[in-house]
Amino acid sequence: MAQTITEKIFSQHLSREVFAGEIIHSTIDMVIGNDITTPISISAFNLSGAKELANPDGFSIVLDHFIPAKDIASANQAKISREFAKKHKLKNFFDEKDMGIEHALLPEKGLIVPGDVIIGADSHTCTHGALGAFSTGMGSTDLAFAMITGGNWFKIPESIKVVLSGKPKLHTTGKDVILEIIRMIGVDGALYKTLEFTGSTIQHLSMDDRFSMCNMAIEAGAKSGIVAYDEITKEFLADKDLAREPKIHYSDADASYTQILEIDVANLEPVIAYPFLPSNGHSISKAVTDNIKIDQAFIGSCTNGRLGDLKTAAKILKGKKVHEDVRLIVTPGTQKILKEAYKLGYMDIIIDAGGVVSNPTCGACLGGYMGILGDGEVAVSTTNRNFVGRMGSRSSKVYLANSAVAAISAITGYIADPR
Numbered sequence: 001m002a003q004t005i006t007e008k009i010f011s012q013h014l015s016r017e018v019f020a021g022e023i024i025h026s027t028i029d030m031v032i033g034n035d036i037t038t039p040i041s042i043s044a045f046n047l048s049g050a051k052e053l054a055n056p057d058g059f060s061i062v063l064d065h066f067i068p069a070k071d072i073a074s075a076n077q078a079k080i081s082r083e084f085a086k087k088h089k090l091k092n093f094f095d096e097k098d099m100g101i102e103h104a105l106l107p108e109k110g111l112i113v114p115g116d117v118i119i120g121a122d123s124h125t126c127t128h129g130a131l132g133a134f135s136t137g138m139g140s141t142d143l144a145f146a147m148i149t150g151g152n153w154f155k156i157p158e159s160i161k162v163v164l165s166g167k168p169k170l171h172t173t174g175k176d177v178i179l180e181i182i183r184m185i186g187v188d189g190a191l192y193k194t195l196e197f198t199g200s201t202i203q204h205l206s207m208d209d210r211f212s213m214c215n216m217a218i219e220a221g222a223k224s225g226i227v228a229y230d231e232i233t234k235e236f237l238a239d240k241d242l243a244r245e246p247k248i249h250y251s252d253a254d255a256s257y258t259q260i261l262e263i264d265v266a267n268l269e270p271v272i273a274y275p276f277l278p279s280n281g282h283s284i285s286k287a288v289t290d291n292i293k294i295d296q297a298f299i300g301s302c303t304n305g306r307l308g309d310l311k312t313a314a315k316i317l318k319g320k321k322v323h324e325d326v327r328l329i330v331t332p333g334t335q336k337i338l339k340e341a342y343k344l345g346y347m348d349i350i351i352d353a354g355g356v357v358s359n360p361t362c363g364a365c366l367g368g369y370m371g372i373l374g375d376g377e378v379a380v381s382t383t384n385r386n387f388v389g390r391m392g393s394r395s396s397k398v399y400l401a402n403s404a405v406a407a408i409s410a411i412t413g414y415i416a417d418p419r
Contacts, residue, residue: 005132010134042084054149082095117134182278294380317353367390
């Protein structure tokens with residue numbers, strides 16, 4: 001019987017054919033925790049009486065939300081993870097010495113492999129589906145169960161096939177594709193389903209684009225997002241010491257889908273998600289007409305903090321200055337990305353333009369630190385959520401956009417068209 005890529009990944013893990021709707025117990029290849037969620041998992045692990053991790057090499061802790069610590073509470077949170085990692089001699093523990101945002105860092109380290117089953121106590125764990133893996137967010141106690149047993153229970157999700165056609169125009173990116181999908185189906189349009197991205201456009205989308213698309217699958221309610229392995233995936237993985245042997249899967253031509261979405265990307269403009277939902281999408285043409293003044297432009301996060309984003313920003317900012325009324329904050333996804341951006345001259349351009357560069361952190365995205373919005377302030381941001389109070393004051397507003405839009409808007413002081 002025909003299967004989707006998601007069904008095939010679970011079938012391989014169970015050594016038998018399984019299909020959407022089945023409730024199964026599967027081994028997990030990588031369990032991911034961070035400085036906010038892991039202490040809860042550690043507490044549950046200890047309360048269970050467990051003494052050892054079931055699969056220590058398949059467990060990663062990445063301190064990325066409030067590192068370096070922003071206050072005493074965050075310092076104590078990190079301390080719990082540090083002590084646990086040391087006690088269990090955790091190989092995949094990433095702190096200030098080798099820091100990065102978890103969903104950018106782990107693929108960079110070769111710890112995410114095609115065909116994997118991955119869970120993380122962070123909703124944007126679905127990012128890793130860009131490498132042809134099943135990856136989803138769970139709660140901290142679910143994480144603890146996986147730490148103890150090496151597996152967990154899943155209801156295999158049904159899939160929505162997203163067929164993307166055409167070559168994107170300049171400054172139309174994977175971020176715009178996923179914002180358009182969320183605009184079309186809403187924040188619950190893919191509830192507990194897999195968004196499977198296919199079509200002729202895929203060959204024109206970089207890994208950065210694919211990570212952005214899968215990252216925001218959760219904003220449509222999806223359990224996961226996924227892109228099948230291809231030459232672009234192969235090139236991304238070529239210089240990495242992979243933790244496991246890749247397992248390559250492709251959906252059968254006659255696989256069953258609950259819905260098929262078709263998008264002509266060749267005619268898609270950059271998309272701006274207005275407050276206060278990622279589904280409140282509008283074209284850049286409308287945003288320009290609406291004359292939206294901004295106080296802050298933010299480029300970074302697990303959605304758009306990769307080298308391609310910094311390259312785009314630098315190209316637009318070169319020889320220009322950030323508007324006197326605007327703060328431009330740039331947060332690279334990892335230290336490696338930061339170093340490479342300096343080497344290529346991107347950071348000099350950004351700083352000379354008037355931008356400020358922070359360490360890799362999730363801080364600004366969730367309104368924690370490194371970019372908090374004050375009362376009534378407006379930001380254009382490359383992050384993934386624009387809920388009420390998401391980046392600071394409950395009276396602030398966040399407009400979601402791609403990196404090119406954020407960069408040109410930082411110069412003009414208004415949301416602007418980079419094309």
